[in-house]
Amino acid sequence: MAGDRQSVRRVGPFDRDLLGVLPVLGFVAAVTLLPVALLFATGTLDVGGMAGVGRILEDPVNVRAIENSLTEGGASALAAVAVGYPSGVFLGRTRVPGRPLLLSTLLVPFLLPTVAVAFGVVEIFGPGGFVSAAVPALGVLGSGFGGIVLANVVFNAPVVVLLTVVGVESAPTDLEETVRSLGGGPVEAFRTVWGRPSLLGALAGGLITFLFSALAFAGPILIGGAPWYTLEARVYFLAQTLAEGPQAAVLAMLTVALLAPATILYVWVASRLRSGASLPRAGPPRFDRRSPAAWVLGSWTGFSVAAVGALLALVVYRGLAPSPQGGFAQSFAELFTQRVSLLLGLSTTSAVANTVAFAALSSLSALLLALTAAHYLSRRPRAQRAVAAVAFAPLLISPIVLSFALAEFVRPALGGESAAPLLIILSQATLALPFALQAIGLTLSRTSPAPGEAARALGASAWQAYLDVELPSIRSGLRAAALFAFALGLGEFTSTNFLANVPSTTLSVELYHLQSVRLAGPADAVAALLVLVSLAVFGAVALWGEGRTDVL
Amino acid sequence: MSSEPRLEVRSLSAAWGSNEVLTDVSLSVQPGEFVVLMGPNGSGKTTLLRTIAGFEWPTRGAVRLDGRDVTALPPHRRGIGILFQEPALFPGRSVWENIAYGLELARRPDAEVQQQVAALSQLLDLDGLLKRAPEALSGGERQRVALARTLAPGPSIVLLDEPFASVDPERRAGLRAAFRAALRRLGVAAIHVTHDREEGLFLGDRVVLLLSGRVVQSGPPMQVYRNPSSPEAASFLGYNVLQEGGRLVAVDPRDIELRPPGEGIAAEVEASGSTAEGSSIMLRLLTGTRLEARVSGERPPVGAGQTVAVRWSRSVALDGAGRTRG
Structure with a gap:
């Protein structure tokens, strides 16, 4: 009997922890890995095996989509690093008034609905746009390649800034001061101490820009049109418009394979970056009024922030501005009319309700899953890599590939078209899971186990200690994860557009439809509404997430 | 030069x-x-x-x-x-x-x-x-x-x-x-x-x-x-800061003598213990002022709760003049 008890004790704790992580592994396997694997396998079989795959890869339109993905992704990454790196260096190394607020606002563009930003670029820089009408030369930024890259840079340059700041701040302050006191100038300090980590941050930012841009959907669809379709847009077009499912599945497989190295490299670089992160001892030095470099970098940062702010302000202004037919915010009033309801098949009020409900449920799901996985990861260092690989797998799967696989293999099992809301929630939760896991995992890793152990020593059960001590100690990470997942859900367009039917239309899908039928006024109003709602959520992240920006 | x-x-x-x-x-x-x-x-x-x-x-x-x-x-x-x-x-x-x-x-x-x-x-x-x-x-x-x-x-x-x-x-x-x-x-x-x-x-x-x-x-x-020049300086340097004859003085813990009750200012022992250099005794005067005394010997001569009298052989006036009374 004694032997039995001993063996139960030895195995027990591991089993309990494993039970905790099973829902996460099961969710990722059932919602992502299995459907996607089935999609790739059946697609390959349906086109006639590898010979068929070869033929698809020789199709000039598909080759063009691959080229577009790589060139748009590459150009956007280079442009975002060129724009973001100087500002990241400035904000990471200079104490200026409002710096904490500025750093926490950097996630705003990332949280914006892609479709609203793409729409804004067209409205402002496109043919007859707000700015291009006044300065025709800037029209190059409103269509084709230039417009797509501009939209990608608006989204991603702030992320480059943020990751560069993380890199700069990870450089030990006292090491740099030692170099300076030994006679090394700013260039030597860069070379010896903070250059490498700052460039590592910029590299992580460049990689994530490349990934999001190579997989961009709203930009190529709304700004570029067919000649500029990325793989993501091409898969959507093949699957939804041409009903070429097998060919779309093969291209989806190629998309994952093509971008897997960059994804893996990003995860590795980001982990290196964070492993070196340390809190700066006394914060960065004050703005040096005597330094020309500080003025140049500061001016560039101010200009970049003002440019992004102006773009967002213009989108909101277009939605609220008096129209020839009516007064202030007339477009908003029109949005809620019978005319728009008849056109879309549901009212804008219902679209707002859908948007909020899907985002709330998907963020709750992502939060619960991430919390379970993060807790397991923090307790089982040796199992971390395996579980993290599974939990981060959704990063490898693009929104179109995910929604395509869900539509093909999960929708029939859940009752067909009526399952659209559930599928949207599942896809949004899957896409938010890695980010939520990152936010909670980092908070857990920085939390001392001592208070929990003290609670246990005082007689609390493991569950009590978890509820009373451990959970409250990571609440900033929980809030950041929940709000970030909610914001992603609010603006998610790519996979929602793929899966939504008429009753499950969301605001971002509504904007796309209104833009397609050239209903300019209501489209402006939806874009403004999306931007305002995202800004409100950002405000909540800044207020209640304690300025957490480490979700990337 | x-x-x-x-x-x-x-x-x-x-x-x-x-x-x-x-x-x-x-x-x-x-x-x-x-x-x-x-x-x-x-x-x-x-x-x-x-x-x-x-x-x-x-x-x-x-x-x-x-x-x-x-x-x-x-x-x-x-x-x-x-x-x-x-x-x-x-x-x-x-x-x-x-x-x-x-x-x-x-x-x-x-x-x-x-x-x-x-x-x-x-x-x-x-x-x-x-x-x-x-x-x-x-x-x-x-x-x-x-x-x-x-x-x-x-x-x-x-x-x-x-x-x-x-x-x-x-x-x-x-x-x-x-x-x-x-x-x-x-x-x-x-x-x-x-x-x-x-x-x-x-x-x-x-x-x-x-x-x-x-x-x-x-x-x-x-x-x-x-010669600490102020109460703050005296405290930082490890002195007891006390009122003596209506003025503030600094007293080195090593200059405090412990006497039988009645032979000085009455004080209660709050805690006592050994240190590498002798013994340390934490005292509280009837006025509520706390002070430390350091005496030689591995074991403290008094324990917590006991009542003793204290005197000091030397103090430094903290009125800025830095006078020493010995």
Whole structure:
């Protein structure tokens, strides 16, 4: 009997922890890995095996989509690093008034609905746009390649800034001061101490820009049109418009394979970056009024922030501005009319309700899953890599590939078209899971186990200690994860557009439809509404997430 | 004949936002002098050191080095060495490369680099460690390498910001002696920051007491210790601060005598225990004032709860005149 008890004790704790992580592994396997694997396998079989795959890869339109993905992704990454790196260096190394607020606002563009930003670029820089009408030369930024890259840079340059700041701040302050006191100038300090980590941050930012841009959907669809379709847009077009499912599945497989190295490299670089992160001892030095470099970098940062702010302000202004037919915010009033309801098949009020409900449920799901996985990861260092690989797998799967696989293999099992809301929630939760896991995992890793152990020593059960001590100690990470997942859900367009039917239309899908039928006024109003709602959520992240920006 | 100070700080003030952390600080350091800057945590010691080194800017005042105003110069143009609490050795460089770093930045000839590194490694007993990586060294060895690296380019003055704080206590005394000997041998002036009274009094040619961002006292160590100028200075130096005859006085815990009840001021023993130098007894007077007495002997002569009488043989008036009653 004694032997039995001993063996139960030895195995027990591991089993309990494993039970905790099973829902996460099961969710990722059932919602992502299995459907996607089935999609790739059946697609390959349906086109006639590898010979068929070869033929698809020789199709000039598909080759063009691959080229577009790589060139748009590459150009956007280079442009975002060129724009973001100087500002990241400035904000990471200079104490200026409002710096904490500025750093926490950097996630705003990332949280914006892609479709609203793409729409804004067209409205402002496109043919007859707000700015291009006044300065025709800037029209190059409103269509084709230039417009797509501009939209990608608006989204991603702030992320480059943020990751560069993380890199700069990870450089030990006292090491740099030692170099300076030994006679090394700013260039030597860069070379010896903070250059490498700052460039590592910029590299992580460049990689994530490349990934999001190579997989961009709203930009190529709304700004570029067919000649500029990325793989993501091409898969959507093949699957939804041409009903070429097998060919779309093969291209989806190629998309994952093509971008897997960059994804893996990003995860590795980001982990290196964070492993070196340390809190700066006394914060960065004050703005040096005597330094020309500080003025140049500061001016560039101010200009970049003002440019992004102006773009967002213009989108909101277009939605609220008096129209020839009516007064202030007339477009908003029109949005809620019978005319728009008849056109879309549901009212804008219902679209707002859908948007909020899907985002709330998907963020709750992502939060619960991430919390379970993060807790397991923090307790089982040796199992971390395996579980993290599974939990981060959704990063490898693009929104179109995910929604395509869900539509093909999960929708029939859940009752067909009526399952659209559930599928949207599942896809949004899957896409938010890695980010939520990152936010909670980092908070857990920085939390001392001592208070929990003290609670246990005082007689609390493991569950009590978890509820009373451990959970409250990571609440900033929980809030950041929940709000970030909610914001992603609010603006998610790519996979929602793929899966939504008429009753499950969301605001971002509504904007796309209104833009397609050239209903300019209501489209402006939806874009403004999306931007305002995202800004409100950002405000909540800044207020209640304690300025957490480490979700990337 | 008074020589020109190596370092002169004139009416220096500094602030963090609206919070002034240094107010009108003036001090000077003569060539070869070892000045200890003492004060409790948060008194502005590190800010003063960083402002002298050029890592923080003053809101007012000036820093002069060898008669030259360096207030506007960046850190790398000042020729001031600084050593932090943590050794901040460069990872990926050997001990030799760490020591030679500043010399190589200054593009000194190879022969001079070799000679200087050899001399400093001998002076600081680093001969057998030159090929090692910083990660393979103990805390004390790392700090000795950091000092050698700081001294190698021949700075005008060295600033030491609590360099022994991260060293094991049993190695601290030896390291302290090694640092002091090396600096004296090279004749390098230094400002050493510490909140450790014993360390400050042991090391300094002169002690400067910094309280709440102001220099409140300066002079030879024992002179400062024997004549605290204010209640705050007395408390920091370990004195009991008491009312005596209607005025404030400072009483050294070692000057307090314990007597049978009735032979002095009545006090209750709150706690007592042994220390390395004898016994420490915490007392409370009937007025509520708490004071400490230190007596010789391994075991405290009284225990908690007992009532005793206290007298003291010597006190320092804290009315600014610094009078001693013995």
